Structure formats: structure tokens, C-alpha cells
Amino acid sequence: MTAEAPTAPALSYGRLVPVTVHFDDLDALGLLHNARYPLMVERAWAELWQEHGFRFEGDWAAAGDACNAVKELRVSYEAPVTRPGTYAVHLWLERLGTTGLTYGFRFCSADGALTYAHGSRVLVRLDAGTLRPAPWSEEFRAAGRALLRPAD
16 A cells, blocks of 8 residues: 555546545544445445436345345555545446446545545346346446446
8 A cells, every 4th residue: 555546547437426435434543444445335336326227225026137246346455545525436347247247446536536446346136036147137238338448
């Protein structure tokens, strides 16, 4: 971990979603607790998907594409967040498969210029009755394609 957050190029893909770090998100040393990063990323994704009409209401049968499970989560911490305030999460899809997806994220300054942490998460869409992998809906896939990161 370095003391200064690295700068990032201007946003050319994905979405920047504002998030707020509160005083009680900081640990005893005054740093954003490491477990808060994935939580804030999850909240940012929930907000983004809700903007597209997908709801997360706790009913597995009615959840549709929100009925999914995490297969893998990776987070790298680049610089400490040392105070409460407004930040952002840059979200994008790396891969959109038939039953799974990989998304990337950066926890960053409100303008997206500085990166504090980055990572990826793999999700698998589940059938509510069997809890086995199931295909994403076409509606979800259409919304997801708009978030795909261009190939390098």
C-alpha cells in the first residue's frame, strides 16, 4: 500500500456511482475499514441495477437476475481512505457469460481521478428453485452489455 492514491485515466467505460464514507466506517486508526470497501461496492451495484429496474427484495423466487451468488472476490488496496466524505465507485463488466459475469471496480475519489482500491468479483446467476446456475435474462444482458469494458 502506498501513501498516495494513484491517478486514473478519464472514464471511458462503465459508470461512476457516488458513495459516502461515514465516520463509523473508519477503524480504530482512522482508516476506512477493509471490509467496508466491498460493502460500498455492493451498495453502488445495487443502486445501478435498480436504476435499470432490477429489484433486490429478498424473495428468491421473485428476484430473477438478482438471484445470484458470489463465486470469487478480489480486492487490492492502493492507498488508505483517511476521512469521511464523498467518494465514488467506478463499476464495469469485464465479462458477461450465459450464467456468470465478472465485474471490475475501483473505489476512488468523487471525480474518479484517484484510486484507493480496485478489484473484481465473479457472480453466478442461480435458479431460485434448484440453486443451480441459470441464464441471465435478455433484459439483464442488454443492460450489462452497456457496462462492458472495451477489449484492450
